[in-house]
Amino acid sequence: MSVSRRQLLASGAGLAGLLAAGRAPAAIVREAARPATLQGVSSGDVSQGRAIIWSRTDRPARMLVEWSTSERFADATLVRGPDALETTDFTAKLDLGPLPLGERIYYRVQWQDLGDLKTLSEPATGSLVMPPAADAAHDLTVVFTGDVCGQGWGIDPARGGLSIFETMRRAQPDLFIHLGDSIYADGPITAEVPLDDGSVWRNITTPEKSSVAQTLEEFRGNYRYNLLDENVRRFNAEVAQIVLWDDHETHNNWYPTGQAADPRYSERSSAMLAARARAAFLEYQPIRHHWRDRERIYRQVRCGPLLDVFAWDMRSYRGANSANRQAKASAETAILGASQLAWLKRRLQASTATWKVIASDMPLGLVVADGQNFEAVANRDDGPPLGRELEIADLLRFIKVAKITGVLFLTADVHYAAAHYYNPAQAKFAEFQPFWEFVAGPAHAGTFGPGQLDATFGPQLKFLSIPPGMKPNRSPAEGFQFFGTLQIAARTKVLTASLSNAAGKELFTVDLEPA
Numbered sequence: 001m002s003v004s005r006r007q008l009l010a011s012g013a014g015l016a017g018l019l020a021a022g023r024a025p026a027a028i029v030r031e032a033a034r035p036a037t038l039q040g041v042s043s044g045d046v047s048q049g050r051a052i053i054w055s056r057t058d059r060p061a062r063m064l065v066e067w068s069t070s071e072r073f074a075d076a077t078l079v080r081g082p083d084a085l086e087t088t089d090f091t092a093k094l095d096l097g098p099l100p101l102g103e104r105i106y107y108r109v110q111w112q113d114l115g116d117l118k119t120l121s122e123p124a125t126g127s128l129v130m131p132p133a134a135d136a137a138h139d140l141t142v143v144f145t146g147d148v149c150g151q152g153w154g155i156d157p158a159r160g161g162l163s164i165f166e167t168m169r170r171a172q173p174d175l176f177i178h179l180g181d182s183i184y185a186d187g188p189i190t191a192e193v194p195l196d197d198g199s200v201w202r203n204i205t206t207p208e209k210s211s212v213a214q215t216l217e218e219f220r221g222n223y224r225y226n227l228l229d230e231n232v233r234r235f236n237a238e239v240a241q242i243v244l245w246d247d248h249e250t251h252n253n254w255y256p257t258g259q260a261a262d263p264r265y266s267e268r269s270s271a272m273l274a275a276r277a278r279a280a281f282l283e284y285q286p287i288r289h290h291w292r293d294r295e296r297i298y299r300q301v302r303c304g305p306l307l308d309v310f311a312w313d314m315r316s317y318r319g320a321n322s323a324n325r326q327a328k329a330s331a332e333t334a335i336l337g338a339s340q341l342a343w344l345k346r347r348l349q350a351s352t353a354t355w356k357v358i359a360s361d362m363p364l365g366l367v368v369a370d371g372q373n374f375e376a377v378a379n380r381d382d383g384p385p386l387g388r389e390l391e392i393a394d395l396l397r398f399i400k401v402a403k404i405t406g407v408l409f410l411t412a413d414v415h416y417a418a419a420h421y422y423n424p425a426q427a428k429f430a431e432f433q434p435f436w437e438f439v440a441g442p443a444h445a446g447t448f449g450p451g452q453l454d455a456t457f458g459p460q461l462k463f464l465s466i467p468p469g470m471k472p473n474r475s476p477a478e479g480f481q482f483f484g485t486l487q488i489a490a491r492t493k494v495l496t497a498s499l500s501n502a503a504g505k506e507l508f509t510v511d512l513e514p515a
Helices: 005-011 164-170 216-226 230-238 270-284 338-350 389-401
Strands: 041-047 050-056 061-068 077-084 091-096 104-113 124-129 140-145 175-178 192-194 200-202 240-243 299-302 307-311 355-360 407-411 418-422 435-439 459-464 482-488 495-501 506-512
Touching: 041 104, 041 124, 041 230, 041 299, 050 104, 050 124, 061 091, 124 230, 140 164, 164 230, 164 482, 175 307, 216 270, 240 307, 307 338, 338 389, 355 482, 418 495, 435 495, 459 506
Parallel strands: 041 240, 140 175, 175 240, 307 355, 355 407, 407 435
Antiparallel strands: 041 050, 050 091, 061 077, 061 104, 077 091, 104 124, 140 482, 192 200, 299 307, 418 435, 418 459, 482 495, 495 506
């Protein structure tokens, strides 16, 4: 609902000026009598002339969003958003649009106190880049990573906080793909962690991060924790996002029929924990709710003629973790599930984008164990597809038969960066077109690896970001934190994929030609 400036002025003060340039859209709490914008703003799922705008306040308040193609907010449009109430932890999201294609949109969020409509918060500002029209493609830059605040490595202000987000912001990307483990709900943050060099990592701590998350409030507190970091808030305000989830948004290696075996949990049901975790995820991430299924996370985001992103969900529909060697496909071997797989095939076949990125919360060919069972797709058996590999083989075969071009995979989860080239000539299952998988992360968590590659789909290691034999759980202070970048040239449609460290040093790059 759009309202006029006069109507707003009649109910209270008008929108104030922008925050100082270059400063994070921080916790605006100058006057206790006014609503506060506690965690800044963010945008997401920017597609087809629309964008989700997210923010949070500290009391029952109405979200007001003003947007313009001018940084000075000339000829701005004011839109009334939803009310933020206790039921959503005072978060609110507005599906803003229609917005002009190919433009940078500047927006600012203000809160109108529902208890006193004349009382307004100060504005929190942000911007986002709209995808271009089909006949007016521009160069596109996408950054991607995953794994944030894991293994007890939280926000240490003296060490720059979550500095990789500032590095990515300076690259001026059009889009950020968060590949999962956006929080570690199962990873408490303690005040101090001793380092091997004798120094001490000193975390900001909060009550909700003092134990594993089990209640809805504790899951919410994990998202609020990450938003304490000014690098994250500044990045969120300038870069639109597509956010996935994986296991640590709930608990380690969970599946819908599972139980939390960790003795720290009094609530053992994975289904119960996941229900609360999903509620917090959907409240705190700038994700568009599906019109028919508000809890659905998998989706397609159209980013103009050069790129479609297919964000899938390998967590919500999987069978139990097992030895993963079933010979026939069934509910036990699912990792995407029949409905999601059918949706993905339809959308891939209908896509006219040059490049089709499948954003995956887990890798395809890397072995990820869960005790004696397996957590991801691969099963450490180099033979024909078995278990969860059957579903992926079905997808890869479909892509080949349907002659779908420009497909590549982005993933995280394993806490190091790598580039894999899947070659049917090297595979036990060869009914697919060659493709690349780029692994990034951690963004701010312990560094592990490298993992073992399963030969079923013929992955070849083209780049590894860490030295073999490295001691596990290296802290962010050691620099082994990574993100990836995709740059697509509008003129040639060439996609340049690169992997960089937290300081922005490019470690690997490859040019991919369009079909």
